[in-house]
Amino acid sequence: MSKSGRRPLIAGNWKMNGLRSSVPVVEAIRDGLSPELTSRIDVLVCPPSTLISSCVAAVYGSAIAIGGQNLHAKASGAFTGSISAEMLADLGATYVIVGHSERRAYHHETDDGVHAKALGARRAGLCGIICVGETQEEREEGRTLDIVRAQLAIGVPKGAKASDTVIAYEPVWAIGTGLTPTPADIAEVHASLREMLGQLIGAEAAKVRILYGGSVKPGNARELMAVENVDGALVGGASLVASDFLGIAAAYA
Template sequence: MNSQIKPLVAGNWKMNGHRAQLATFAQMCRGVGPALAKSVDVMICPPATLIYSLAAAAVGERIAVGAQDCHAAASGAHTGDLSAEMLADCGARAVILGHSERRADHGETDRSVNGKALAAWRAGLTAIICVGETEAERKAGRAVEVVSGQLAGSVPEGARSDNTVIAYEPVWAIGTGLTPTADDVEEMHREIRSRLCASFGDHGKDMRILYGGSVKPGNAKELMAVANVNGALVGGASLKTDDFLGILDAYRVTE
């Protein structure tokens, strides 16, 4: 593991969860003891309907609460959208941006993700910016090219290690049970680190790069030990207390 950067494990609940999920969140909070909290930052990003409730429940706990998307504008005639300021007002500390599902289902581009990242910073939120290639792009040998282009277009000037996290999620591994080899992950994360350092200097050296895509208890320890992997963005496994805590076990020490 990269001992120079404190890792982050963030759970993306996507469009899942009702108020009953508060009980699951409480169980997760109880599972993150003081020693584990020293080793890893932990976050849950629920649907917008639960942000306020989870943030209230997180007061005094060791799990932060984030969001899954925001609008680039601070306010205005944007029916159905939420500004970064609104998310911060509800207690969110960060926001996931440019997830492949948003790019595919809502036509989000690198340019729009860039604008949302600026909005997140404006509201005092950390931008968790997602990048990743499709299966076809990887088979065509374009994985590095695609991810590098997404980084260049999606991450604004002024990105720092305290306001930006990068999440590499190969699209073909999300929710499929498929996982790239540790060597594949290391190669891509090394390339991302190189690009970040070239663009942002020392901030690029310290920026967290998460791996996402079918992370589960059985593979978390191996993946989290890969060079330049500074945590994980977890999908389905973050909805189940045992699975999420099992992933966090990659960083657990005797408490």
């Protein structure tokens, strides 16, 4: 447990990567986590939906959780190719990423759509990781706080709780680029998000975890995880390599 009282979460987003031959990566993460570390933090891997069942089986009985990367807001229906929160839960997933910047950019997801999906996750008993973040242009225009607060205000459902909601701040320009904001920049955004959460859900805001994502690596994880109001990381490419992901989790060792 961190000094804030919020239990850190290290989450890996595999994106559209991984075949059945990739399951040993999850097994290596499982075997590389010490009981001492998992007594203090939560660890999550979000593989593509084709691997959820296999990964759930691989980590059975361990401290690792498995999640989905996306969902349809509806529980069922004529939505060819989509997957519902209930389907993810049926496979053994306990989390799902909602509104990742790549979904917003490539699939034109809106803040209202993110809100609907977050409600869908809650309906099925999943914890939704609601993503917010600004583009490089928006940052250069000085609009970072306005953008992320607006995304949060619409995306977070009424009555959200720490048990069903995690927030992830991912500056779009830092994802996969090797660039990261300064710790001071991250602290400013996370403080603003915490304050906005207070307006939305009251005292519960102090319990909700806010993750940082965007070129998190073993070499910078300890510095980033030490920033005020940062309660863990949403990790992209580094989560595909067990040693890198374990190195990031070791920031809390």
